[in-house]
Amino acid sequence: MWLLILLIIAVCFIFYVKEVRLKLVSSPALAYFKRALPQLSQTEREAMEAGDTWWDASLFSGKPDWSQWLQTGKPALSERELDFIEHELAELMAMLDESQICTNGDLPPEVWQYLKEKGFFAFIIPEKFGGRAFSAQANSAIVAQIATRSLSTAVTVMVPNSLGPAELLLHFGTPQQQQAWLPKLADGSALPCFALTSLDAGSDAGGITDFAVVCKQEFEGEMTLGLKVTWQKRYITLAPVASVLGLAFKVYDPDQLLSETTELGITCALIPTDHNGVEVGPRHDPMGLAFMNGTTRGEGVFIPMHWVIGDVDGIGKGWRMLVSCLSAGRGISLPALSAGTAQLSARSSTAYCSVRRQFKQPLWRFEGVQAALGRVAGLSYSIEATRQNTAMAIDLNKSPAVITAIAKYHLTEMARIAINDAMDLHGGKAIQRGPLNYLALHYQGMPISITVEGANILTRNLMIFGQGATRCHPYVLKEMAAAQEQDADIALQQFDKVFVQHLAHSSKTFLKATFNGLTCGVFSSAPVAGEVAYYYKTLTWYSQILAVLSDLAMLVLGGKLKLQEMRSARLGDMLSQLYLGSCVLKKFEDDGRQRSDLPLLHYAMHFHLNAFEQAYSGFIDNFAPNGLKTLVKRWFMPFGPGIGGPSDQLITELCHSLYHNKLTLARVSNLCDTSGHTGLEALEQAFKLFPKCEQGLQKFERWQKAYQAKLLALSTEEQLALAVEECILDEEERELLVSWFESSRQALSVDEQG
Numbered sequence: 001m002w003l004l005i006l007l008i009i010a011v012c013f014i015f016y017v018k019e020v021r022l023k024l025v026s027s028p029a030l031a032y033f034k035r036a037l038p039q040l041s042q043t044e045r046e047a048m049e050a051g052d053t054w055w056d057a058s059l060f061s062g063k064p065d066w067s068q069w070l071q072t073g074k075p076a077l078s079e080r081e082l083d084f085i086e087h088e089l090a091e092l093m094a095m096l097d098e099s100q101i102c103t104n105g106d107l108p109p110e111v112w113q114y115l116k117e118k119g120f121f122a123f124i125i126p127e128k129f130g131g132r133a134f135s136a137q138a139n140s141a142i143v144a145q146i147a148t149r150s151l152s153t154a155v156t157v158m159v160p161n162s163l164g165p166a167e168l169l170l171h172f173g174t175p176q177q178q179q180a181w182l183p184k185l186a187d188g189s190a191l192p193c194f195a196l197t198s199l200d201a202g203s204d205a206g207g208i209t210d211f212a213v214v215c216k217q218e219f220e221g222e223m224t225l226g227l228k229v230t231w232q233k234r235y236i237t238l239a240p241v242a243s244v245l246g247l248a249f250k251v252y253d254p255d256q257l258l259s260e261t262t263e264l265g266i267t268c269a270l271i272p273t274d275h276n277g278v279e280v281g282p283r284h285d286p287m288g289l290a291f292m293n294g295t296t297r298g299e300g301v302f303i304p305m306h307w308v309i310g311d312v313d314g315i316g317k318g319w320r321m322l323v324s325c326l327s328a329g330r331g332i333s334l335p336a337l338s339a340g341t342a343q344l345s346a347r348s349s350t351a352y353c354s355v356r357r358q359f360k361q362p363l364w365r366f367e368g369v370q371a372a373l374g375r376v377a378g379l380s381y382s383i384e385a386t387r388q389n390t391a392m393a394i395d396l397n398k399s400p401a402v403i404t405a406i407a408k409y410h411l412t413e414m415a416r417i418a419i420n421d422a423m424d425l426h427g428g429k430a431i432q433r434g435p436l437n438y439l440a441l442h443y444q445g446m447p448i449s450i451t452v453e454g455a456n457i458l459t460r461n462l463m464i465f466g467q468g469a470t471r472c473h474p475y476v477l478k479e480m481a482a483a484q485e486q487d488a489d490i491a492l493q494q495f496d497k498v499f500v501q502h503l504a505h506s507s508k509t510f511l512k513a514t515f516n517g518l519t520c521g522v523f524s525s526a527p528v529a530g531e532v533a534y535y536y537k538t539l540t541w542y543s544q545i546l547a548v549l550s551d552l553a554m555l556v557l558g559g560k561l562k563l564q565e566m567r568s569a570r571l572g573d574m575l576s577q578l579y580l581g582s583c584v585l586k587k588f589e590d591d592g593r594q595r596s597d598l599p600l601l602h603y604a605m606h607f608h609l610n611a612f613e614q615a616y617s618g619f620i621d622n623f624a625p626n627g628l629k630t631l632v633k634r635w636f637m638p639f640g641p642g643i644g645g646p647s648d649q650l651i652t653e654l655c656h657s658l659y660h661n662k663l664t665l666a667r668v669s670n671l672c673d674t675s676g677h678t679g680l681e682a683l684e685q686a687f688k689l690f691p692k693c694e695q696g697l698q699k700f701e702r703w704q705k706a707y708q709a710k711l712l713a714l715s716t717e718e719q720l721a722l723a724v725e726e727c728i729l730d731e732e733e734r735e736l737l738v739s740w741f742e743s744s745r746q747a748l749s750v751d752e753q754g
Contacts, residue, residue, distance in 0.1 A: 053472050054393050054400040059539075059578045060472035062509040062547030066527040066536050069582060073396070074590045075388040081138035088118045089142055094676045098150040099435045101290045107153060115153075116188025121160040124167060129178070130186035136394035140336045140387055141671065147340025148347075148672040151445040152290040154337060159237045160185070162329035163322070163453075164194040165246040165270055172268075172310045172321050181244065181270065194246035195233035195296050196322070208266060210249040214257045217302045225312075226304040227251065229269070232297040235452075240283050240294040245271045246309075248318050258315060265316030268309045277301035287444045324399055330453050331394050331404035335387040337449050338415035339671060341442050342380040345415075345422035347669035348438055348680065349376050350658050351687035352426055355747050360701050362690075363425070364655055367648070372421040374651035377658055378603030379414040380668040385587035385604070386411055386580055402468040406576045409459040412449040419443050434751025436679035461565035465572030469550060469561070472575075475502035476554065506551045513544035517636045531598075532588065535605045538642055539581055542612050545636045546574045549619065567623055573615035581608040596663035599654040606646040613641040679747075686743040693740045696733035703728045716741055 055072075058064045077085070095111050107115075115121060123139045125131025134142075139161055147154035160166060166185050169178050184190035201207040210231035216223055231249055239245070251264040258264065271278060273296075281295030308314045309321065353364035353373055363369045390407040393400050423430040423443055430439045450456050454463065470476050478498045516524060521541035526533035550571055553561055561568055584604045588597055617633065624632045646654075657664040674680040700723055704711060711719050720737055723729045729737070 052399050052401075054396075054398045054403055055582060056400060056402045056406075056468060056575065056579060057472040057474070059543050059582065060468060060547065060550070060575060061474050061505075062512070062544040064540060064543050064578075064582075066525075066540075070527055070586060070589050072586075073392055075137050075392050077138050077141065078135070081134055084132070084134075084138075085142060085145070088120075089145060090673075092118070092120070092146070092153075093149055093673055096146075096150040096153055096676075097435065098152060098441050099433070099437065101150060101152050102288055102441060105290050106292075107156060107290065111153065115157065116191075119186065119188075120157050121188055121191070122166075122186040123161040124170070125182055125186045126170075129182035131182070136332050136391040137388065140332045140339075140391040143333065143336035144339040144343070144387065145671045145673065147337045148344040149677060151337070151340075151442060151448075154340060155237060155289070155291040155448070158333040158336065159194075160192050162333045163325050164329075165192040165244055167325045167329070168194075168246065168268060168309050168321055169270075171325060172314060172317070174306075174311050176306070177270070177309065177311075185244075190243050191238060191241055192244050192246060193236050193238040193242035193296075194248075195231070195236045195239065196248045197235045198231070198233050208248060208250055210247075212249050212251045212267065214251065214253040214255065214264075215302075216257070219302065219304050224304045225257065226302055227267075227269070227308070229271075229301045229303060230299050232295075234295045235284065235293065236296055237291060237293045239296045240280060240292045242280075243273055245273050245278065245296060247271055248322065251315055258312065266318035266322075267315050268318040268321055269303060269307050270309060271301070271303055271307060275301065275303070286448055289441065289445050289448070323401070326401075326453070330408045331390045331400070334408045334449055334453060335383070335390055335411045338411035339380075339383050339387045341415045341446065341449075342376070342383045342418040343669045343672045344438065344442060345418040346376050346380040347665070347672040347674065348683060349373055349422045349425045350665055350669075351683045352429070352747075354659065354690055355683065355686045355744050360705075364659060367652070369425060370651050370655040372425055373658070374603060374646065374654045376418045376421045376425075377654060377664075377668050378600060378607060378646065379418050381587075381597075381600040382580055382584050382604040382608070383411050383414055383418075384668065384671075385583040388590075389583040389586055402464060402471060402575075403579065405454075405459050405463040405467070406579050408453060409456050409464065410576050410580060412446075412456060416446050416450065419446050429748065429750050432750035436682075436749060436751050438677060438679045438683075460572060461569045462562070463572075464576060465550075465568045466562050468572065468575055469554060469568070473550070474505065475499075502551075506548065509544050509547045509551075513541065513548050513636050516541035516544060517638050520639065520642055528589070532585065532593075532601065535581065535585055535609075538609060539578055539585075541642075542574070542609070542616075543578055545616065546571065546578065548636070549574075549616075549623075553623065567619060570615045570619040570622075574612050574619070577608045577612040577615065581605055581612075584608065591667070594663060594667075596657065596661045597667055599650070599657045600664065600667060602650055603646045603654050606643055606650065609643040610641070610645040613637075613643065617641070682743065682746040682749075686740070686747040689736070689740050689743055693733065693736040696729055696737055697740065699728055699733075700737060 055064075055069060058069070092111070092114060095108070095114065101107055119132045120142075122131035123134040123142070125133065127133045143154050143158045143161075146157060165181065169181055173181075181190065185192055196208075198208060198210050200209045210229075210233070212227035212229040214225075215228055216225050217228070218224070219226065229247070229249055231247060233239075233247075246268060247270075248266055248268050251267045253259065253262055253264055256262070273280060277298050278301060279297045281297060283292065283294040286293050305312050310317065314321070350364075350373065353369055354362050356363050358366075364373060386407055390403060393403055419439065419442055422439055426439060430437070430443070433440045475498055521537040524537040524540040526536035528536065553567065553571060557564060557567075581604075584601060588594075588601045591597060616637075620629055620632050654664075659665075674684040700720070703723055703726075704719065711722075714722065717738065720729065720734045724731060724734050
């Protein structure tokens with residue numbers, strides 16, 4: 001079967017002529033494709049139609065246009081946004097103490113008031129309604145910076161600026177609804193939440209059991225057409241304090257008051273939480289963090305039809321509304337939290353591994369420590385690159401569902417690796433909770449990012465390749481449309497044309513992938529010269545491999561592919577690593593090709609390309625027949641995988657750059673403001689002081705070792721004074737070491753109970 005497929009592809013290419021469309025597809029072949037192509041449910045179809053593609057389609061095609069990619073724009077903030085960050089955001093950061101917030105179980109009243117007054121809940125609302133009208137780039141950067149200090153506050157800020165009432169109103173609300181609600185949401189007099197998840201339906205929104213029945217009832221003294229809604233929702237962020245509830249439910253019309261159809265579909269509505277019958281249940285406790293999260297319910301609650309988003313025209317369009325807006329929120333919120341966590345991990349771990357000493361050496365000089373520290377820094381660079389470029393896609397008015405799913409899944413997973421490594425590097429200091437600790441609550445809160453807006457298992461196994469295979473492929477969606485055409489003659493005509501184009505495209509890509517395998521991609525074009533060009537060529541080669549394997553998988557498995565989640569997930573991993581690597585390369589160019597960034601770029605690219613190769617190998621091992629596994633692997637990579645993971649030498653070079661080039665550390669921690677946090681400030685002070693006194697410290701420690709018995713009864717201060725008397729240190733070195741020992745003690749201290 002496999003050899004036959006490969007032979008067909010090669011033959012089709014040989015006989016393909018650019019201006020000639022060969023009629024290769026007959027009615028039996030069309031019938032086969034009707035059976036083989038994946039069938040889409042109504043919710044899947046609406047999701048496909050609501051989203052669009054971006055750079056993911058170019059990567060999936062096997063012929064990425066790198067010049068176009070680098071010219072898509074440079075992530076940037078406006079003067080107005082920068083001014084907000086410099087003033088309002090800086091003032092907010094000084095007010096935040098995550099340890100105290102979590103102890104109290106809530107943000108302080110003054111923080112709540114400040115968030116409302118300064119427009120922290122109004123980033124996406126236009127200025128004409130009193131909002132900030134910030135770009136997605138600014139929204140993301142602000143949430144990321146808050147996340148370095150307080151996850152509880154970051155989640156509180158991100159929710160109103162993500163999927164929820166404001167965004168749904170902007171895209172689908174009537175002018176009357178926009179005028180009624182958006183000014184209140186902008187000035188904070190109305191606080192929103194959005195309730196989608198119910199007891200029996202989480203990721204499967206189509207399985208929502210919350211429902212409404214179309215009816216007429218007296219409302220405000222008049223007989224009014226509306227809905228009687230029954231719901232029971234959970235995990236709803238801000239529900240305990242919200243004044244307006246966004247709600248998703250299914251609508252039924254048994255009396256056919258609106259149409260001859262009884263089941264009208266998922267619908268979204270806005271309901272004031274003080275409306276009769278609305279119940280706000282008990283709070284949840286999400287990993288000990290203090291952001292408001294809880295339940296809401298109602299039984300037979302009547303709402304007038306004009307509370308439905310879009311009024312009566314919005315009935316049954318709720319799912320389309322949600323999926324069209326969800327990608328924007330997913331592409332901003334979770335990448336921002338991931339960037340904040342990763343950059344906090346990078347900044348604090350780099351400083352701690354300099355200040356903390358063992359065996360008379362700073363921790364970072366030990367190779368085992370370098371392996372973890374290099375990983376934190378390299379992944380932080382990749383996370384920031386992807387955060388910036390994904391937000392830029394949204395600013396370009398794209399709704400790239402696949403891209404945002406990739407960002408959500410992989411950035412949260414990379415942030416999880418970064419915070420785990422940071423905890424290991426800090427050892428005992430990391431696990432003692434209190435005001436001096438800056439990692440424990442981020443470590444506790446990491447599973448929240450993994451879980452929300454689609455659990456990561458769902459995102460990886462169903463969404464990335466499940467949607468990417470049809471949305472990003474240049475021909476499959478057209479073939480599906482042709483196969484579903486009712487008129488047999490028209491279907492055959494359309495299908496013939498598209499399918500021959502598909503075969504020609506696939507055969508060309510197959511031969512290109514084969515050639516690039518034999519030459520390791522060296523003849524592929526790259527938009528830049530120098531050592532970075534190799535990565536562009538390799539990504540092009542790997543893009544061709546993905547295109548060929550995707551075609552083979554869809555041809556062999558057809559509609560069964562989306563059910564074979566482990567196989568499709570590996571193809572999704574391959575697509576994801578191509579996108580992540582693309583973002584890393586673009587960030588390097590956007591930042592001006594700084595030499596200090598090269599160790600970060602090399603680490604990130606080796607990490608992503610190696611992850612692609614592992615996914616490639618895993619897919620072949622679980623897809624190709626036993627006798628052909630080695631042949632298929634060697635066909636596209638005849639010399640074996642092109643890139644291993646980051647080498648020991650690269651890791652050491654990266655760690656040296658972190659400590660000897662301030663620009664390298666700044667690149668992976670620019671969002672992490674250490675001022676105002678007791679523990680971070682003490683650590684930062686000791687970290688900055690260490691290079692000034694390192695030489696004196698080495699002399700002092702050699703002297704201590706030589707006269708250890710003589711010095712046992714003396715305090716450190718007395719030993720330093722004696723070292724000056726014996727001309728081991730001069731007075732300036734002594735003063736620096738006095739400051740160093742004091743600042744390092746403060747930096748390494750932990751909180752104590754009682």
